[in-house]
Amino acid sequence: MAARTVKLAVIPGDGIGPEVVAEGLKVLSAAAPEHDLAFDTTSYELGARRWHATGETLPDSVEAELRGHEAIFLGAVGDPSVPSGVLERGLLLRLRFAFSHYVNLRPVRLYPGVTTPLADVAPEDIDMLVVREGTEGPYAGMGGVVRKGTPHEIATQDSVNTRFGVERVVRYAFAAAQRRPRRRLTLVHKDNVLSFAGELWQRVVREVGAEYPDVSVDYLHVDAATMFFVSQPQRFDVVVTDNLFGDIITDLGAAVAGGIGLAASGNINPENDFPSMFEPVHGSAPDIAGQGKADPTATILSAAIMLDHLGLEGAARAVERAVAEDLLARAKDGAAERSTAQIGDAIAERVAGQG
Numbered sequence: 260m261a262a263r264t265v266k267l268a269v270i271p272g273d274g275i276g277p278e279v280v281a282e283g284l285k286v287l288s289a290a291a292p293e294h295d296l297a298f299d300t301t302s303y304e305l306g307a308r309r310w311h312a313t314g315e316t317l318p319d320s321v322e323a324e325l326r327g328h329e330a331i332f333l334g335a336v337g338d339p340s341v342p343s344g345v346l347e348r349g350l351l352l353r354l355r356f357a358f359s360h361y362v363n364l365r366p367v368r369l370y371p372g373v374t375t376p377l378a379d380v381a382p383e384d385i386d387m388l389v390v391r392e393g394t395e396g397p398y399a400g401m402g403g404v405v406r407k408g409t410p411h412e413i414a415t416q417d418s419v420n421t422r423f424g425v426e427r428v429v430r431y432a433f434a435a436a437q438r439r440p441r442r443r444l445t446l447v448h449k450d451n452v453l454s455f456a457g458e459l460w461q462r463v464v465r466e467v468g469a470e471y472p473d474v475s476v477d478y479l480h481v482d483a484a485t486m487f488f489v490s491q492p493q494r495f496d497v498v499v500t501d502n503l504f505g506d507i508i509t510d511l512g513a514a515v516a517g518g519i520g521l522a523a524s525g526n527i528n529p530e531n532d533f534p535s536m537f538e539p540v541h542g543s544a545p546d547i548a549g550q551g552k553a554d555p556t557a558t559i560l561s562a563a564i565m566l567d568h569l570g571l572e573g574a575a576r577a578v579e580r581a582v583a584e585d586l587l588a589r590a591k592d593g594a595a596e597r598s599t600a601q602i603g604d605a606i607a608e609r610v611a612g613q614g
């Protein structure tokens with residue numbers, strides 16, 4: 260019997276979700292024996308198929324079952340056959356909110372051998388950790404529509420920023436910055452326009468920052484930040500930002516660090532009051548679904564973030580090392596075309612071969 264059995268809920272979801280999740284699980288299984296681990300997985304059929312069959316996005320009974328797991332491993336949700344937002348809000352955001360995933364952790368890292376569209380950058384130039392707020396901002400679902408269908412229709416979408424919500428994510432970001440060699444935190448917002456929310460974020464960063472005198476603090480408006488992500492990625496170490504800005508800049512981060520197929524994330528509840536959820540940054544990619552073309556690396560790296568969160572650092576490093584080796588090998592092979600399963604097999608083989 261393994262020394263540690265992780266009770267893991269799996270939500271493959273839609274589009275390429277099931278394809279990439281299968282490879283993530285393959286790599287976890289390969290890592291398990293070396294690290295005296297086992298995964299007790301339960302797969303949940305949630306997403307477009309279930310919605311079409313039953314009209315359900317996330318039944319309360321399933322949410323309650325998910326709560327009883329140590330972690331959730333998710334592929335992606337969203338399908339062109341379902342109205343936009345039904346699954347994204349009804350499943351993904353519902354889980355992030357219900358399980359208080361207030362830290363959406365999104366590392367942006369250029370691995371050696373990976374091609375970036377940026378000129379003259381080395382891997383050490385792109386190494387940041389975006390700490391995206393995960394439960395508030397314009398995602399909160401507040402607002403509405405009046406005079407619908409008339410020429411005077413008004414749609415509002417409020418951004419919710421609570422002192423409690425901002426402070427807890429800012430504290431997490433400072434603590435993360437303090438553990439990193441450069442000890443630098445950049446707040447990204449738009450306080451020249453979003454003055455109420457921006458001022459709250461600024462004030463909280465100033466106040467919490469007083470407790471972290473060894474962390475240097477910087478501020479960028481989000482528009483300028485997008486420019487510097489491309490022109491001077493070296494500027495960034497830890498970035499803390501609101502839910503929507505964080506969504507946008509992490510797709511950009513993915514693009515500068517080698518593509519969306521490599522970008523990993525964790526939806527973290529740091530107190531472990533609820534299971535945290537791990538998923539690639541990308542979506543269900545309907546344009547390539549079912550063709551074995553999706554890169555599962557983002558999902559595999561999300562599994563490594565999960566292992567870290569579960570306190571299984573040895574296994575996490577082994578998975579990361581296997582990915583790093585595979586990425587280097589890809590560079591040497593002249594990026595030979597491989598299927599989703601072939602990439603998963605190669606990484607699983609490397610991870611099984613490591614101590």
Ligand SMILES: NC(=O)c1ccc[n+]([C@@H]2O[C@H](COP(=O)([O-])OP(=O)(O)OC[C@H]3O[C@@H](n4cnc5c(N)ncnc54)[C@H](O)[C@@H]3O)[C@@H](O)[C@H]2O)c1
Pocket residue numbers: 275279334335336337338339347351519520538539540541542543544545546547552553554555557
């Ligand atoms: N966390 C999630 O579940 C999540 C995240 C983003 C988008 N979505 C949903 O996914 C659907 C599609 O959204 P989208 O097209 O804006 O974003 P997307 O990330 O699914 O796709 C954007 C582009 O990136 C490519 N791509 C994505 N993942 C890839 C991978 N692993 N390997 C290779 N190429 C990859 C796609 O083929 C597409 O061309 C929508 O329903 C959206 O709401 C879900």
Ligand SMILES: CC(C)[C@H](C(=O)O)[C@@H](O)C(=O)O
Pocket residue numbers: 337347348351352506540542
């Ligand atoms: C699908 C959508 C709700 C989601 C988000 O905006 O958070 C996605 O884009 C992401 O980045 O995880």
Ligand SMILES: [Mg+2]
Pocket residue numbers: 506507510540
């Ligand atoms: Mg996104």
